[in-house]
Amino acid sequence: MEHIDKAYLNEIKHVDDNVNIYFGKTLKELKCVIFDEGFREHEIFIKFSGPRKYEITKVNLPYLPYQDEEYNSINEVINTFKNHVNNLSNYFLELEQIDQFCSIMEPLHPTYKDDYRKIALDERTWLHIEVTPDGAAKNIYLIGQSETWNDKLQKGFLKWDHDKSIVDNIMSTFDISSFSNKHQDVFSEPAITMPEKQCCAICLCEELPDKPGVPQPICQNNSCGVYYHTSCLYEWLLASAGGRPPAFGVATGSCPTCCHPIACSLLENK
Missing domain, CATH: 3.10.110.20 (RWD domain-like)
Structure with missing residues (x-):
């Protein structure tokens, strides 16, 4: 059984009653669930690295610098997270x-x-x-x-x-x-009208297991009705250009289906 600092366990016992805490794969890994002012549920994952040393390992929100900081207590992490979440009320609403x-x-x-x-x-x-x-x-x-x-x-x-x-x-x-x-x-x-789901004309799939995004109507030719995953089209254009790195991260060439000029960037696959 792993050795855990008693002060750490005691701190967990005295966390705000409005915060739900769960242990992860080890006793040093915590998942804290809080509710914002709009009663939305948010999760933050914390790792105990040693006495008065806590770090945030995961947050189900866009990345922000405070995630890289080291904290002295669980309550300090939670209070920082709560303040940040409450400041995002307009973001959530939109x-x-x-x-x-x-x-x-x-x-x-x-x-x-x-x-x-x-x-x-x-x-x-x-x-x-x-x-x-x-x-x-x-x-x-x-x-x-x-x-x-x-x-x-x-x-x-x-x-x-x-x-x-x-x-x-x-x-x-x-x-x-x-x-x-x-x-x-x-x-x-x-x-x-809600469009039907489309398959990528290159990989013939709707979803890729290791990459986000669905096929998109990237070609600018009005007569071309095909869809591509940005990553598939990017790799296709890269290979067609002999593997040369594209300028400014934008791959250009011809549409694989209609040969109309086409361009894409992996940044569009956000």
Whole structure:
């Protein structure tokens, strides 16, 4: 049986009653479950490294520098985590609204750890959007081809209202009243049709076991209806170029299906 510091065990006994603590594979590994001011459940994983030495091993939230710090007590870790979580209330709210009212194509199983969403506008066009810790939108761009959607997005940037929610801005920018299968009773028609799941034209799979992401409508040719995993297309273009490292991390070449010029970056596979 492993030797555990008595002060460590005593500290566990006196942790706030509102925090649920579970041991991991060893007594030195802890999982703490807390609830924020909106009654959302959050997990933080802690490792006891020695007397007054605690480190955070995993948090189901986007990475932040405080995860690399060393702490003197379990309560110090928990209080730091609680304060941080409560400061993310706008971030959580925006993601929840996007997941509730929009047709999410990626991530396949959205969580608070994923600070981005890829939203279907139609069967061939997705909107990529990221959410900052304070709940603002950033790095917004289209995936797929559509001059109409692109024109609306460019005009929408000029009219984007930071006092409104991200969902309200998306609806206003693209003149959308509803997304299919997402509480259509709340909005009037017309609604965006939810596209069917597609397979990658290179690997012929929908999902890859070791890489995130689903096939996307990357080709800009309006007559090309194929989808690719970003990682598959990236490797294909890299191999077609003789394995030379692409400039600025962006692989370019021809679409494997229609030969239309195409480009992709692994950064898009976020």
